[in-house]
Amino acid sequence: MSVHKEFKKVTTHSLSEMKHLGEKISMLTAYDFSTAKIVDDAGIDVILVGDSASNVMAGHETTLPITLDQMIYHASSVVRAVNRALIVVDLPFGSYQGNSKEALNSTIRIMKESGAHAIKMEGGEEIIESIKRILTAGVPVMGHLGLTPQSIYKFGTYTVRAKEDAEAEKLVEDAKLLQEAGCFALVLEKIPAGLAKRVAESIEIPVIGIGAGHHVDGQVLVLHDMIGISQEFNPRFIRRYLNLYDDIKGAVENYIRDVKAKEFPSNKESY
Ligand code: KIV
Numbered sequence: 001m002s003v004h005k006e007f008k009k010v011t012t013h014s015l016s017e018m019k020h021l022g023e024k025i026s027m028l029t030a031y032d033f034s035t036a037k038i039v040d041d042a043g044i045d046v047i048l049v050g051d052s053a054s055n056v057m058a059g060h061e062t063t064l065p066i067t068l069d070q071m072i073y074h075a076s077s078v079v080r081a082v083n084r085a086l087i088v089v090d091l092p093f094g095s096y097q098g099n100s101k102e103a104l105n106s107t108i109r110i111m112k113e114s115g116a117h118a119i120k121m122e123g124g125e126e127i128i129e130s131i132k133r134i135l136t137a138g139v140p141v142m143g144h145l146g147l148t149p150q151s152i153y154k155f156g157t158y159t160v161r162a163k164e165d166a167e168a169e170k171l172v173e174d175a176k177l178l179q180e181a182g183c184f185a186l187v188l189e190k191i192p193a194g195l196a197k198r199v200a201e202s203i204e205i206p207v208i209g210i211g212a213g214h215h216v217d218g219q220v221l222v223l224h225d226m227i228g229i230s231q232e233f234n235p236r237f238i239r240r241y242l243n244l245y246d247d248i249k250g251a252v253e254n255y256i257r258d259v260k261a262k263e264f265p266s267n268k269e270s271y
Helices: 012-021 033-042 068-081 100-114 125-136 149-155 165-181 193-202 244-260
Strands: 025-029 046-049 086-090 118-120 141-146 185-189 207-210 218-221
Touching: 012 025, 012 086, 033 046, 033 068, 046 068, 046 218, 068 086, 068 100, 100 118, 100 125, 125 141, 125 165, 141 165, 165 185, 165 193, 185 193, 193 207
Parallel strands: 025 046, 025 218, 046 086, 086 118, 118 141, 141 185, 185 207, 207 218
Antiparallel strands: none
16 A cells, blocks of 8 residues: 655655655756756655756766856756755855855855755764754755765765775764754765665664665655766666657757758748
8 A cells, every 4th residue: 555645845844754654755856947847747755956967967077066156056947947846955065064154154045045945965973063053044954975976086986885894884873963963864875775774774864865775765866867868877776767868869860850951840830
């Protein structure tokens, strides 16, 4: 029997209710008005305006170059499209690591200038003070542990994190600290499924996985990976529901052929 509950507007409280009802949380990225509208109309629970926009939208190799102004631009486009989903925005690299005041100021800019509902930050113990300060301003915070792409140059590679005991234990401790600090949910990226299960069972807040197995409370993917617009990125955790790269390329090739052959526009398509 399905335990699916219909929420008119998804809030941080809805997500907590879903965890306790055993209903899995669905989350996808969106960075612009048109795709955010489709994703929201389809009934997604959470839209993440991820700093993966740096890779997907701008073509950078890492998430580091995207700026706070650019994140606000993406987030405000998404906000204009969405009626139901909870909208979470990544604090970009360099907008919060300085100190908790910087973290709060960046958060306030995102909330005021985009109209989003919550922010997400990468890190554990080292960002606890910032999380607490942001929460005193009434802004919900989502945590992010495991593979944290803003630290790619520290890790050196995008391989699975926390396979060794010491890193796994640290991750479990960090997850508890994030919950105690007041995070409403936590993203776990690219860690062993068994470890993700242990975290999801040891904390009350919803745990949303990407490459973290199915024992967590929800799943997130980058939309462009899941609909097959991006082609080069092929980790095993991506399920491609469409092959839009090929479909769009085929359509563009047909259009070019029609233009060159003087078959577009027809009389019916003209005034
Ligand atoms: O920026 C992003 O898209 C993310 C997800 C991969 C969780 O942080």
